[in-house]
Amino acid sequence: MPANDIKPPPLNEKDFGNRVGIDFSKTSAYKKETDKSIADAYAACKKYLSEKEKGATKGLPAVVSDLDETLIDNRPHFEKTPEFNWPAFEAWIKKADAPLLPKTAAFLQWARKNGFAIFFITGRREGLRADTINNLIKREVAYDGLLMRKDGDKGSAEAVKVPLREQVEKMGFTIVVNIGDQWSDLQGGHAYDCEKLPNKIYLVE
Numbered sequence: 001m002p003a004n005d006i007k008p009p010p011l012n013e014k015d016f017g018n019r020v021g022i023d024f025s026k027t028s029a030y031k032k033e034t035d036k037s038i039a040d041a042y043a044a045c046k047k048y049l050s051e052k053e054k055g056a057t058k059g060l061p062a063v064v065s066d067l068d069e070t071l072i073d074n075r076p077h078f079e080k081t082p083e084f085n086w087p088a089f090e091a092w093i094k095k096a097d098a099p100l101l102p103k104t105a106a107f108l109q110w111a112r113k114n115g116f117a118i119f120f121i122t123g124r125r126e127g128l129r130a131d132t133i134n135n136l137i138k139r140e141v142a143y144d145g146l147l148m149r150k151d152g153d154k155g156s157a158e159a160v161k162v163p164l165r166e167q168v169e170k171m172g173f174t175i176v177v178n179i180g181d182q183w184s185d186l187q188g189g190h191a192y193d194c195e196k197l198p199n200k201i202y203l204v205e
């Protein structure tokens with residue numbers, strides 16, 4: 001969807017949870033939502049490429065993607081824990097063994113082959129950088145930058161992520177697509193197109 005059209009539905013934390021989210025991720029509604037967002041992400045990139053051929057673009061094109069529940073699939077961890085808690089989640093991150101969500105992985109790989117730089121903007125803190133990189137290497141993910149929350153920063157996801165997208169733009173990139181599983185990944189502009197993936201495991205505001 002165009003970045004200016006973002007209108008999150010009313011959200012209530014009690015509608016989210018490990019079990020409810022994992023069960024939802026096995027439904028046709030989840031698949032439909034994912035497929036639509038991924039198809040729209042490809043379409044936005046293809047539109048940019050056709051405009052580029054006409055000389056109607058400026059800057060270097062980039063795709064910004066969130067990691068958790070956007071590219072990285074943490075369901076093996078959430079299957080084993082009754083409810084979200086940070087220490088357990090960080091212990092899982094440190095194993096650097098999470099699988100990928102294949103549709104996002106394929107989209108990012110396609111985009112990179114077609115000239116888009118790939119920047120990951122994640123709420124994971126800097127202290128988890130090495131573990132995060134190890135996980136991406138293990139899953140053979142090619143990318144151009146990994147921008148993370150500063151250690152000790154307790155700001156909202158939006159407050160953390162908007163300045164990081166600005167940082168990408170200051171490097172000379174035009175963010176064509178910003179994709180994430182939380183509305184807070186997408187709010188605040190700095191992208192032409194935003195794509196929301198489904199996630200009912202947890203809510204990040």
Ligand SMILES: [Mg+2]
Binds near residue numbers: 067070181
């Ligand atoms: Mg996420």
